Amino acid sequence: MTLTQTKDKPAQELKKTTMTGSEAVIHSLLQEGVDTIFGYPGGAIMPIYDALYDFQDKINHVLVRHEQGATHAAQGYARVTGKVGVCFATSGPGATNLITGIADAQIDSTPMVCITGQVPSSLLGSDAFQETDVIGISMPVTKWNFQVTKPEEIADALAKAFYIVRSGRPGPVVVDITKDAQFGSVDFTYTPCNRVRSYVPVPKIKEGALKAAAELLNGAKKPYILAGHGVLISGGTDALVQLAEKAGIPVASTLLGLSAFPPDHPLYVGMLGMHGNYGPNILTQACDVLIAVGMRFDDRVTGKLDTYARQAKVIHIEIDPAEVDKNVKADVALMGDAKAVLEQWLPMVNKNEHADWVNEFRKCDAIEEEKVVREALNPDGEELKMSEVVNLISEKTAGEAVVVTDVGQHQMIGARYYKFRKPDSNVTSGGLGTMGFALPAALGAKIGRPDREVIAIIGDGGFQMTLQEMATIFQTKAAVKVVILNNNFLGMVRQWQQLFFDRRYSFTEMTNPDFVSLSKGFGIEASRVSERDALGSAIDTMLQHDGPYLLEVMVEKEDNVFPMVPAGASLDEIKLEK
C-alpha cells in the first residue's frame, strides 16, 4: 500500500509550539489521523497516558486486558479499515507481551505502530526495574524500530514510523521512548515523512517485464491465477477480476487472499493450500502459466517445493523484492504494487477463453463434492460438524460479515465454508498461526468497522488463550459475535496425531470450563447449542442480539478437515479422506 492509497487522513505540517515529549507523541498521532489506540499503561509510559487524558474527545483509547490483545486488536482494526493500528505498552513485560502480535503483523503484512515506554535514558543498560531491550528483541520481527531518548526526536521518529508501516509492503514498527524523553520539553513541529534514504517501498514497474509476461500469458493454454493478500492490500480486486475475465483465467485464492475474488464468479475455483480445495491444489501441477499475485509461495501453499508446478512458467507480481525467487523461481517478475501492475498489464493481455481448462476445475469440484463436501454439509451422524455450522452462518449473513478466525481446524473450516462476498472480510492469523488471535482481533475489527457484522469463530483451545479480552468487549460494548466451536480437543493437533502419530492423543484433550457461565460472568449474553434442530434459531438469536454475544456450539469431537496435503508432501499427494 503506497502512502497515496492509505485510508488514513494525510499528515499535515504543524507550526512550532512548546510542549512535553508526551504531548508531542499525542500531537504526532493526531497529525497522522489516528483516532483509536489499543493499549495498557504502566510506569514507563505514564507520562504519555497522562498527556492522553486531555485528548479523550479526539482519541478513543481501548484498554485491553493483556498487551498481546492490544496487538491483535490493532491488527483486526488495520485489516478491515486499511488504516494503521496503534498500540501503547509499558516497558519490560508490557513490551515483551507485544512480541507475538508484532511477529504476526510482520508475517501477515499488517500496518501497525507500537509505542513502548522505556526506563529513563540514564538507567539504560543498568537492569533497571522493568528494563528490557525491546529494540533488540523486536528487531527480527519489525519493519523498523527505533529508540527515542530525546523529546526533540519524537516527531521525526513517529513521522518515519507511519511512513514505513504504510508504504510498500505494510508491516509493524516499534518506537521505544525513554521516560525522560516523555517528560522533557520540546519546540514541536511536525513534518510528515514521505521518503527515507535507501528505502524503496514500491519498485518501479518495468515495461519490458510486462511485455515478456504478456507474451507468456497470451501463448498459454492453461493459465492460472493465484491471488494473495497483496491483491486486497493494494485494493486490486476489480483489476484482478478484469484480468481474469479478459483472458478467461481461473482464479484460486490463498488463505489470506480470501475475499479478493467473488466466490460465485464462474472463474473462481477455490482455496489453495494444505486444507484448500482439491482442484486448485491438484491442477497447480497441470497449469502451463502460473500467475502469482501478491502472494509469497508459503510452504502451506506449495507443499514439497521440489515437485511444485515444475511444468509451469511462473509470473510473479510482488511488491516486496525479498519474496521474488525466494521459494519459487519466477520466469518473469512483475515487481510493484499489485493493483498498479494489474492495471498497467491489462491492455497488453489478449482476450481469450479457456473453457476446457476451467472445466477441469469443475470436474475436480465434483470429486471433492462427492468425497468431502456432501458429508461435511449434510452429515449422517447426530453430532454437529463445524462445516455445517460455518455454512449456516455464511447463509444467514449472506456472506457479508467480517469473519475473524483463530487457528486450528475451525480456521480451515471457516476458510473453506464461509462464502466471502465482500473484500477485506477475512481476518485470520495466516503466516504465524497464532492461537489467541481471533477474540482481540474481532474486537479491533468491530471498533474499526462498527457498521459491519463481525463474527469471531474460535476453537475451545484458542479462546482460552486470550479470553480475558471478553472484559474489553464488555467495557467497550463492541457488538462482536463470538462462536466457539467446541470439540473438547486441540483439534488440529489431534487430527495430526490421529493421521500421522498412530492415534496417540498426547495431551490434546481438554476439560473445559463452562463457557456460557464464563461469558455471562463477563456480562456478555451467551447460550449453548448441540442439536441440529436448534442450530438455526441459536444463530438467529446471536445475530439479532443487540450487543456482544457468545454462542458455544458443541461439535463432533474427532471430526477431521479434508482435503489435506500432508506436511512436506507434494500437492499430488493431497488426501480426500483418511
Ligand SMILES: Cc1ncc(C[n+]2csc(CCOP(=O)(O)OP(=O)(O)O)c2C)c(N)n1
Ligand atoms: C500460540 C500457539 N500455540 C500452539 C499452537 C499449535 N496449534 C495449532 S492448532 C492447535 C489446536 C487448536 O485447538 P482449538 O483452538 O481448540 O481449535 P480446533 O483445532 O479444535 O478447531 C494448536 C495447539 C499454535 N498454533 N499457536
